Amino acid sequence: MKVSATTVRYIKLGAGGRWENSLDRAELHFGYGSVTHELAREGNRAKIITHLIALGRSPQAAARDAQEVADFYDLDETCLWITFARDHLWWTFAEPKVTWVKPDPARAGERFRKAIGGWRNTDVNGTPLKINSRSTKLTKVASYRRTICAVKAHDYLLRRINGIEEPIAAKASQIRTALIEVTIEALRLLHWADFETLVDIIFARSGWNRVSMLGGTKKLVDLELEHPVINERAAVQVKSAANQKTLDAYIRRTDAAEQFDRFFFICHSPKGALSAPDDRADIHVWTGRELGATIMRLGLHDWVMERLA
Missing domain, CATH: 3.40.1350.10 (Trna Endonuclease; Chain: A, domain 1)
Structure with a gap:
């Protein structure tokens, strides 16, 4: 099996990794409770930005928030998602459906998407993807302070997941x-x-x-x-x-x-x-x-x- 993807996103597992159990539940958790499920599903970024500014967010912060909400709702099952936890790199693809769970105190975040086949922390050959043996050009995204961001080391990441040695x-x-x-x-x-x-x-x-x-x-x-x-x-x-x-x-x-x-x-x-x-x-x-x-x-x-x- 060869893994391929044209779009890759890093997703943080909550502040301080508090949503780490999403790995075990085969889910991608996402917060931003100030943006309702209905508003997010509309996909109108301008409307989301205006809503967030009215709640006190700066225009710049509101624009970044809207981009992350759009990524979580709009990126389809061909997008590769990665995160870092338990000393490993984890990766998965996600089902397009977003489920709103904010009223449920037992669930992390306000919404989630199901991970297709669950989260994996090994390459396609079964070799563990240890963080300490990965390049900083990839692992530096773990220091991203927000929730979702694009991964620039796209080709390097895919080689690691596919068990291909760096040239x-x-x-x-x-x-x-x-x-x-x-x-x-x-x-x-x-x-x-x-x-x-x-x-x-x-x-x-x-x-x-x-x-x-x-x-x-x-x-x-x-x-x-x-x-x-x-x-x-x-x-x-x-x-x-x-x-x-x-x-x-x-x-x-x-x-x-x-x-x-x-x-x-x-x-x-x-x-x-x-x-x-x-x-x-x-x-x-x-x-x-x-x-x-x-x-x-x-x-x-x-x-x-x-x-x-």
Whole structure:
């Protein structure tokens, strides 16, 4: 299902979000009780403005009020409505019929329209539309002080609802993937001593403190680390090449030592797939792609390339 719309409106859920329950009732609530249902249905904006001015509204405020009333009554079921609540973006389309409910103290607002299919807070693929992962060019409408306004970030909104990645984000993802692949190739060309130094830097930038000499001819592992925040001790074995048999042997050795909370096995050119036992969350195996992504995330791509220049 692809969502499309040529008209988009943001609607506030009452002052301080007091009409938030409209999301659960599959309704769009609207106030402006000073404009009667009959007057609003006439669709005569000039008449609404004159009425509001007579009640003490300024001409400018009355004109804005009339515009919002017209939007609520006149925009048909093809208009896409959005709002923000419960840390999510919500969206829906609404039935054209407006129901007047002002005499009912149990209902929010003075009138409502039914949300077609209810309010949704996920994209068409079921991915939650979290506010904190949306662009400010869209979420800034939540600071609108009145009730209804047009949404300028129309195309961006529809891409988010349809689960379509932003073009620039897709381009960046492709470039990042290419850089990771180049980094993986470069790792295979590093001298073993440089590779061990790189691994040491990775853990240092991740908050681990080395408590042993780097590399050398130690019998157990290449690095012994401590993390002061989580109060754990880790063993790290660095290999340019290794197979599953080698990994299994090191797991047995570190288990027998009974000195470590975690074990990291790092190899840039494994001979076949390497994997830790399914029931061992304390064992971390980093090979090509995992290692390349970690290097990119920590900003060490240039460091690798400088060693090959």
